[in-house]
Amino acid sequence: MAELAPHTGHRDRLREKLTSAGGLALHDYELLELYLFRCIPRRDTKPIAKDLIARFGDLGGVASAPIEQLVEVKGVSEKTAAELKLIKALSERLAREQVMGRTVIASWSALINYCRTAMQHATTEEFRVLFLDRKNKLIADEVLGRGTIDHAPVYPREVVKRALAHEASALILVHNHPSGDATPSQADIEMTRSLMEICQPFEIVVHDHLVIGRENTASFKTLGLM
Structure with missing residues (x-):
């Protein structure tokens, strides 16, 4: 049986933390990690999440950043950048409702x-x-x-x-x-x-x-x- 990558267990622990304690129990970069799991399935997304927060300040800054700036962060493809824009779209829609x-x-x-x-x-x-x-x-x-x-x-x-x-x-x-x-x-x-x-x-x-x-x-x- 193939051995699981180290970050696989980390992803499971983060999901469990979110489910049991809610989003407020997680740091901004951890929430971003969780979101990036669906965009980058076979890679450790923690360094990418931390680099994004460091570059743009917070989750709102990441979600609002132009795609051309997002792809300047190592590990962020155009596809991933487009997925990140979904965060802002959903946030605005929920707030507007x-x-x-x-x-x-x-x-x-x-x-x-x-x-x-x-x-x-x-x-x-x-x-x-x-x-x-x-x-x-x-x-x-x-x-x-x-x-x-x-x-x-x-x-x-x-x-x-x-x-x-x-x-x-x-x-x-x-x-x-x-x-x-x-x-x-x-x-x-x-x-x-x-x-x-x-x-x-x-x-x-x-x-x-x-x-x-x-x-x-x-x-x-x-x-x-x-």
Whole structure:
């Protein structure tokens, strides 16, 4: 009988640990190891998992990294990189399910979690609009601007056009700061006020503007900026 590779027993122990104690009992690299087992079946994935975490910081950073950067890590093929992108897709979908069709007031923390899951690790700025109905239920979510590391083009009239198309009564604006600092810039403040003015004749309310940083989230409403 062929002798099992040393990492085979390690995989079984990790699976048992996950089953008996849950994901919180495992380190980030161990969870990543478990995921990589299905992508790289006959190889010790622990060094690869550790190298990925070291390169991109955490699981979110790994899942959000571009494929061309992932394949720079030894042992990661294009196929494996594509599989890793599935982590982010699943995370976003699960987080989105917690907020779609629900009132913002009842699911505010879930809404913040969804925005952070989607945008926290983005390497360029994205401008997202959450569209709400008259009962403040989230009915649509669209990225209306993508740009550079410190700027995403925003066209207020396009935002209003999409709001009318969705028959939305209110909006929540969201964008990220890839620099990591969630502090709103003067340009952010001016754009928000301009958008609020354009929305007013259409009786569309802008409830808040969230800025997603690497570690925290800033709210224009909480900061008294609107």
